[in-house]
Amino acid sequence: MEFLNPRPGVLYLGIDGGGSKCRATVVxxxxxxxxxxxxxxxxxxMDQALDSIVDAAAGALADAGLPSSAMGKLVAGVGLAGVNIPRIFRQVSDWQHPFARLYLTTDIHIACLGAHGGEDGAVIVAGTGSVGYACRNGISHNFGAHGFPFGDKGSGAWLGxxxxxxxxxxxxxxxxxxxxxxAIEAHLSTSGLNVIAAMAGATSRTYGSLAxxxxxxxxxxxxxxQAIVQEGAAYLEALAGxxxxxxxxxxxxxxxxxPRIIPWMxxxxxxxLVDSRADPDIGAVLYGMAQHERQSLAG
Amino acid sequence: MEFLNPRPGVLYLGIDGGGSKCRATVVxxxxxxxxxxxxxxxxxxMDQALDSIVDAAAGALADAGLPSSAMGKLVAGVGLAGVNIPRIFRQVSDWQHPFARLYLTTDIHIACLGAHGGEDGAVIVAGTGSVGYACRNGISHNFGAHGFPFGDKGSGAWLGxxxxxxxxxxxxxxxxxxxxxxAIEAHLSTSGLNVIAAMAGATSRTYGSLAxxxxxxxxxxxxxxQAIVQEGAAYLEALAGxxxxxxxxxxxxxxxxxPRIIPWMxxxxxxxLVDSRADPDIGAVLYGMAQHERQSLAG
Known part of the structure; x- marks a missing residue:
């Protein structure tokens, strides 16, 4: 990764945190x-999220062959789901974290930074949910998402x-x-109107499992x-526009x-479309690196 | 109500039970x-439902100026939500009820009987949910319903x-x-993307409040x-068909x-379309009356 150039003597941590897991990379x-x-x-x-961040960071240090005492030297770029809500962003910012520095942003921002090797760019995430995001000259643009069942058109949950x-x-x-x-009867191991009971109260993830x-x-x-997939793909095309x-x-x-909906666009x-250059945890490292650089220059 | 002819000396009870309330009528x-x-x-x-039935029956007896000791003489027609599920139907049937007789059926069946004065007929219910129902020669036909968010097209919840x-x-x-x-921002006393938080995890009833x-x-x-209402009305037309x-x-x-969606059909x-002749609780009385008559003739 030619775009990943850690300064000599600095330990960087990238955190990609979401509702199912937290991934940490030390660089x-x-x-x-x-x-x-x-x-x-x-x-x-909140408590679980902060614990998971520290757990993942400790694991990444160990995986890198570094002592746990290095925790206090980490320059952390942290991208988390949920911090798009101002109140949550403030709460995480107030955290007495164990790192040297913590630079916080959204999960979608680090995904975009990773995908574009730290450069400005745009991404569409189509998984259980859907969202469009662009970052240019420090300004972020969000389209879609909004949550199930009223938002996330074209997502796996929507398809289901x-x-x-x-x-x-x-x-x-x-x-x-x-x-x-x-196909759905077989997937749910039931038939006819019994599919209703099998899906009653289902979460977006369960709907997504039908995608x-x-x-x-x-x-x-x-x-x-085909009509369903085409309508979803048309929405993702509109997001891309x-x-x-x-x-x-x-x-x-x-x-x-x-990978499976692109052919319908x-x-x-x-x-x-361009290929992604790196995963969100690397995007988080790049975010922390850039913010730290900026602060060092400023200070 | 010329179609409501109680036999001399017999006390009839009609129960219309659903998720929000239970209505009882003694005739x-x-x-x-x-x-x-x-x-x-x-x-x-289950326990709450059975308690509500007895409470409503006691109230109806008192309203009719009859003593509570008359409970044991009531010939009850009981229409309940939920008893379309065979297991639930059996559990209610096994109840040691305080009435002389209890004839159990679905809430939609008594609604249809009431609407058609005890005769065969068909109804569409368009409220928070939607359903089509016809009863002819003792055979019931159900269309739609199926629950929110995947069913109940054309309903209030669906519109919302x-x-x-x-x-x-x-x-x-x-x-x-x-x-x-x-209109929705004003209704939710918020604006912009804050409507998402206001509706996150909303029940079908809350969606229906937007209808x-x-x-x-x-x-x-x-x-x-108009496009939304027209799509809903078209579905209800298909149900009617x-x-x-x-x-x-x-x-x-x-x-x-x-009343407000009929003009769009x-x-x-x-x-x-014909006007409804009586409410579901009267339909329940008519159901109990007919079943009791049939049993008396058979026995």
Missing amino acids: AQDYRGSAVAGPANPFQN LEAMKAILLAMDELGPATSLTA PLVLSQAEAGDAVA KLLDTGADSFCMLGGLS SREVTEH | AQDYRGSAVAGPANPFQN LEAMKAILLAMDELGPATSLTA PLVLSQAEAGDAVA KLLDTGADSFCMLGGLS SREVTEH
């Missing part, structure tokens, strides 16, 4: 180590919910028959599944859904 | 009384969710501007609100949304 000129710890979404659970709607309409013969019915079936049925030619409108000349697509949009 | 040749008690959805809470989606798309300039934005705004904006000419296909020659529209469908 120095002669050291490199990574580790994963528990959930780190401070909006969902639309598929559930479609098979229930088909069962009532109020919508066209679809191979999604058999691969929707893509498979669409790829196999089912018209109902918004990102390009901010001045970005390219974007990356991240998230588990991306128009060439006009995907010609602006 | 005899010279007596009439009604009362309302707490929630009676045995799927949500679609409106939330639309205003979030509009805020991102990924969908057309709509007067729904200002009157959607209808108002549609009536006022907002194209986005299914009901007519079962052999019904007319249907009633019940539920709080109906096509004349071709609404020409089969």
